[in-house]
Amino acid sequence: MxxxxxxxxxxxxxxxxxxxxxxxxxxxxxxxxxxxxxxxxxxxxxxxxxxxxxxxxxxxxxxxxxxLVTDTKADVQRQIDMSVSLLTHFPNHMNRLKFIDKFYISDSTLTRDLTRIGEKLKKFNIQLNRSDGEVTVIATEVQVRKALNYFFLENTRTKNVLDNISEIFPNISVENQTFISSQMMLIEQKLNVQILEPYTINIFSHLYILLERVRQHRYEITESHVVQQHYDTMLTKVARQIILNISQFSHEEIPDQEINNLLIYLVGLRYDKQLDDSNNDEAYQLVDFLIRNLSLTDRYVNFETLKKGLLGHVRPMIHRIESGIAVVNPLLSDIKFSYREVFGQIRLVLDRSQYTISDDEIGFLTLYVVRALEEVTDHKRVLLMCSTGVGTAQLLQTKVRHAFPNFEIIDIVSSKAYQMNMNNYQNIDLVISTVNITYQPISPVIQVSALFNEGDKRRIEELIYG
The missing domain is CATH 1.10.10.10 (Winged helix-like DNA-binding domain superfamily/Winged helix DNA-binding domain)
Incomplete structure (x- = not known):
C-alpha cells in the first residue's frame, strides 16, 4: 500500500x-x-x-x-499555512474536506496547492500521500522538524514580519513567546554574542518546534550517518542548560540527544569559535574559489577584508547546508533588484561548486561583495603638495587621513618636484595642495589651507561626491 x-x-x-x-x-x-x-x-x-x-x-x-496557473501572493501564503498544518499534524493524516473548510477553497484549488506543497517538500526528502480523501506526510521526525523550520522562516518573507513573532508561529501563547525569548537572551549572555537577523527567527523557530514536539512526546533521533562532532565546551554547556530549562518549563523529560540537535543549530549560527580558526578548510577553499572567479579586477579591492567577511558567513553556511538548515533572507527581492549583476555573477560561480546554495544565502554573500565594491568607489589615490614637501605637510597629512580614511596618500611632494616628475603620478585621483599651481597638472587639484579647515573638507567632498 x-x-x-x-x-x-x-x-x-x-x-x-x-x-x-x-x-x-x-x-x-x-x-x-x-x-x-x-x-x-x-x-x-x-x-x-x-x-x-x-x-x-x-x-x-x-x-x-x-x-500552468501562476500562484498569487495569497496562494503562496495559503500553501505555507497548509504546509505548517500538515507538518504539525505529523504523523496523523488530514482530511481533504478539513482543508477545504479551513481555507475556503475548491477541491481543484486544493489539488493544485497540494501539488505545489509536494514539490517544496521534496527538498527535505518528504513525500506527500494523497489517497482515500486523506493527506498524509511520509517522513521522519528529523525531516519534519527541518521542513517546519523552513516554512516558519518563509512566513517572515511572505508576511514581512521580523518583529511580531505571534504572526509567524501559529497559536503561540504569550507565556511560550516570553519563555523562548528568555532562552535566546540566555544564549546571547552566556556566549557573549548578539543574535541578528535572520538568525533570530531561525533559533526561535528551532526552540518553538522543540517545545511543541516535546509536549507531544516526540523526540528527534539523529540518523545513523550523522557523525558526532566535538563542540566548544561553553557552547555545549549553554545547549545543555537550554534543554534543561525547556524540560522544567514543559514538565517533560528530554533525552540528551536534543542537546546535540540544539548544538547543530547553534553552530549553524556561527557560535562555535573553533570553526573560525582554519585557513585551509572547505569554507576557505570555497571563498577563495568565489573571489578568484568573480570579475573583481579593481586593484583597490581589499581582498583580505572581503575574504574575512565572506568566511564569517560561509563557514556556518556550509554547516547549514550539510545539516539541512534553511535561512530566509528578508531583503532578497531588494538585493536581486538593486544588485542584479553581482548577484547573478555569484550564482553562476557557485553553481560550479560542489554545494547547492539557495538564493537566500547568495543574497547575503552579495552584500559582502557589494560592500567591498562600494569601498572601492570611495577609495582615492591622493597626492599631498606643499611648498617644500616638509613641515606643515605632516599636519596636513594627519588631518586629511582623519577626514577621509578611505584616501590612500601616495606621497607628499613639493610643487617643483611634482612639476618635474608628473609622469610618475599619472594614476593619482586627486592632488591636495597648499600652494597655487601655475602650470597645467595631469590630475585634478584642489587648493586648501595649510591647517585644513572644515571649509576645505566640504570643498573636497563636493568635488568628489558632487
Whole structure:
C-alpha cells in the first residue's frame, strides 16, 4: 500500500514537470512499475476529480490549470499555512474536506496547492500521500522538524514580519513567546554574542518546534550517518542548560540527544569559535574559489577584508547546508533588484561548486561583495603638495587621513618636484595642495589651507561626491 501511495505522488510530480503528453510505457519505465500499475494509479488519482488528462495514442498530462496557473501572493501564503498544518499534524493524516473548510477553497484549488506543497517538500526528502480523501506526510521526525523550520522562516518573507513573532508561529501563547525569548537572551549572555537577523527567527523557530514536539512526546533521533562532532565546551554547556530549562518549563523529560540537535543549530549560527580558526578548510577553499572567479579586477579591492567577511558567513553556511538548515533572507527581492549583476555573477560561480546554495544565502554573500565594491568607489589615490614637501605637510597629512580614511596618500611632494616628475603620478585621483599651481597638472587639484579647515573638507567632498 505504501509503495502504491508513493507512486501516486511520483507520477503526479513527474507529469507536473513535463511538456505535453507522456505515454504509460515511459511512465512505467521511469518508476520501474508495470503499465497496469500506471493505469490503476492514474484512475485512482482521477477518482474524485479529473486532474490528469488522457488521449488515446498520446498518453497522459497534468491538466493545464493545475500545471500552468501562476500562484498569487495569497496562494503562496495559503500553501505555507497548509504546509505548517500538515507538518504539525505529523504523523496523523488530514482530511481533504478539513482543508477545504479551513481555507475556503475548491477541491481543484486544493489539488493544485497540494501539488505545489509536494514539490517544496521534496527538498527535505518528504513525500506527500494523497489517497482515500486523506493527506498524509511520509517522513521522519528529523525531516519534519527541518521542513517546519523552513516554512516558519518563509512566513517572515511572505508576511514581512521580523518583529511580531505571534504572526509567524501559529497559536503561540504569550507565556511560550516570553519563555523562548528568555532562552535566546540566555544564549546571547552566556556566549557573549548578539543574535541578528535572520538568525533570530531561525533559533526561535528551532526552540518553538522543540517545545511543541516535546509536549507531544516526540523526540528527534539523529540518523545513523550523522557523525558526532566535538563542540566548544561553553557552547555545549549553554545547549545543555537550554534543554534543561525547556524540560522544567514543559514538565517533560528530554533525552540528551536534543542537546546535540540544539548544538547543530547553534553552530549553524556561527557560535562555535573553533570553526573560525582554519585557513585551509572547505569554507576557505570555497571563498577563495568565489573571489578568484568573480570579475573583481579593481586593484583597490581589499581582498583580505572581503575574504574575512565572506568566511564569517560561509563557514556556518556550509554547516547549514550539510545539516539541512534553511535561512530566509528578508531583503532578497531588494538585493536581486538593486544588485542584479553581482548577484547573478555569484550564482553562476557557485553553481560550479560542489554545494547547492539557495538564493537566500547568495543574497547575503552579495552584500559582502557589494560592500567591498562600494569601498572601492570611495577609495582615492591622493597626492599631498606643499611648498617644500616638509613641515606643515605632516599636519596636513594627519588631518586629511582623519577626514577621509578611505584616501590612500601616495606621497607628499613639493610643487617643483611634482612639476618635474608628473609622469610618475599619472594614476593619482586627486592632488591636495597648499600652494597655487601655475602650470597645467595631469590630475585634478584642489587648493586648501595649510591647517585644513572644515571649509576645505566640504570643498573636497563636493568635488568628489558632487
Amino acid at each position: 505504501n509503495k502504491l501511495r508513493t507512486i501516486e505522488n511520483q507520477i503526479l510530480m513527474f507529469l507536473g514537470q513535463q511538456v505535453g503528453f507522456v505515454d504509460a510505457k515511459k511512465i512505467a519505465l521511469t518508476f520501474k512499475v508495470s503499465t497496469k500499475t500506471v493505469y490503476r494509479t492514474i484512475n485512482k488519482l482521477n477518482s474524485s476529480e479529473i486532474i490528469i488528462e488522457s488521449q488515446r495514442g498520446r498518453g497522459y498530462k497534468l491538466i493545464e490549470d493545475l500545471k
